[in-house]
Amino acid sequence: MTEPVPGMAGETSAESPWPLRLLSENLKAYLDRAPTTWIEGQLIEHKESRGHLWLTMRDLDEDYSMPVTVWRSTAARLGPGIEQGARVVAAVKPNFYTKTGRLNLIASEMRPVGLGDLLARVERLRRSLDAEGLFSPALKKPLPLLPERIGLITGRDSDAMKDVLRNTHLRWPAAEFELRPVAVQGPTAAREVMAALAELDADPRVDVIVIARGGGALEEVVLPFSDEALVRAVAAAQTPVVSAIGHEADRPVLDDVADVRASTPTDAAKRIVPDAGEERARINDARLRLASAVERRVRQEAEHLQQVRSRPVLAAPETMITLRHEDLVRLRDRARLTFTGALRREHDVVTQLRARVRSLSPQHTLDRGYAVVQHDAAVVRDAAVVSLGDELDILLAAGRLSATVSGSASGTTPTEPKGS
Structure with missing residues (x-):
């Protein structure tokens, strides 16, 4: 007698298993109940067979990919731009093929993501972060006057790297760099830049971090450096960050949150280190101004000393003593006259008293x-x-x-x- 099959997957056991067919059918039934979902990704494979499209879509940020099938009836309605390398959004529903256990996505609609749509997303993100206060000038950290070590995040052997290194060393030959070559375009760019930023921000020797990329197509320059996770990582960094992305006209969201925005990688070099020649000129100018100030002060003090020496009290210092001596003699004579007069008067008084006493004495x-x-x-x-x-x-x-x-x-x- 055949034992009954468990109704739930959790009720199965080694003694009472499900047949593979039942699991496959249950999976298909479960997935068939999933609603249609809009997803976004990049087409890394594009094949056409008898009007059907067999595609592979990869996530824009992580290394995930899934096969996507577009049946002929749907493919006939697709507009231009659905090609390998394109960034698209698609309405998909998962489909499980029970015979082989293969899962793929059936697209009922697909459209390319235009540059205008992407830039609109960037602007919405910019407004949202600005409302949070992430662009506030109060959060901007000042750059060090002379950094001990400069962290540089840029493409490997890129023109931006060469520009920053060359122009920085031209301005300050002793500048030291901590290089972190990363992808500066493509789906992994934001993630690699974030990892390099975290590493440099944790290094106590690094005083300033430069994120640089040369020019290019607008979507290649703006989009990777407008990634929300990257922008928030830059805002949270403890080390001052300089954004040097593309050219003057390019403006990714990273520019708004960075502590300093440089219009180009060359401009970044001018901002992170002083010019040694200009500093030497300032020192020489300061020395000349200091020497002139000292000479002027000495001259002023000499003139003041001469004026003091020309005063009568110093030109003939004995005059002061003579005047005081005359005052002393005059006061002494006056005292003598006063004392003599008083003594004479008192002598007369004593004489009178003596005569009076004598007249009254028995003798x-x-x-x-x-x-x-x-x-x-x-x-x-x-x-x-x-x-x-x-x-x-x-x-x-x-x-x-x-x-x-x-x-x-x-x-x-x-x-x-x-x-x-």
């Missing part, structure tokens, strides 16, 4: 003929205080006398002798 009274009578060391002012026979001590203006009381009379006030 002056004695000099006038008066005497001081003392009894037992006490001054006798009244005759009644002494008795007959008492010993008296009499002080005269000159000398002393001793006397004995022989008589007394009281109550009378002596008068000063006339002429005293």
Whole structure:
């Protein structure tokens, strides 16, 4: 008895497998349900047989390709431009041939991508990135005055490489380069440039990166360097990037996001290094201007010194001392006069005070003929205080006398002798 076949692929096993036919039919049934899809790529093979087209389409960025079949009825409606190497968009539906297990795409419509369409895409991308702020001048990094090492991304042995190297070394013979030859056109160009950019940006010796390509067809120059992933990689780079793509009229989106845009590879060489001859001329000019400035300053200071020396205070410095000496003598004489006058006045005051004191002194009274009578060391002012026979001590203006009381009379006030 035949065992039932599993209904689902996940229910199969080594003991209960699917026949190959069933897998093939299931795959076809699954793929037949897929909707029609518009895809874009490049035709790398183009064969015609009895009105049918047998094509191979490759992805524009990655190394993926698939066969595409255009039946005669559809091929008859295709316009011009569907040829090998063309960039096309196609409405396709996957088809699985169960007999051989071959998968291909059946195109129901195909049209070439015109240059106008591509440029319109570039402009839409440009506007979108500009709205994000990726083109803002505030994000632009300044180029170093003299880079230690220059990273150069360009085509292998291309004219652009030769132009950059030659003109850079003409301007600065000591310039050093880190070369990264890449494809600068075709489906792998953007990817190879991004890989080289990441490598150079990670190298600490590289101070500036130049992405250069010579002239060519507009689609070859603009499109690879307007790839969104490449543009965002340049915006995210930490090292300053110089874009030197094509000629002045060519303007890929890379030009807008790069830190510096050079109109040509030759112009890039002028921007990344200074001109040694011009720098030497500037140094010589600076030396001449410096020497002239020093001479002018010395001359000005000499004139100023001469003016200072011609001033009276320096022409005859003793004058200042003489004037001060005269002032000192005058002040000294004035002080002496003032002091002498004050001393004289004070001397008169002292003389007057001395005369007054002398007129009030006991000696002056004695000099006038008066005497001081003392009894037992006490001054006798009244005759009644002494008795007959008492010993008296009499002080005269000159000398002393001793006397004995022989008589007394009281109550009378002596008068000063006339002429005293």
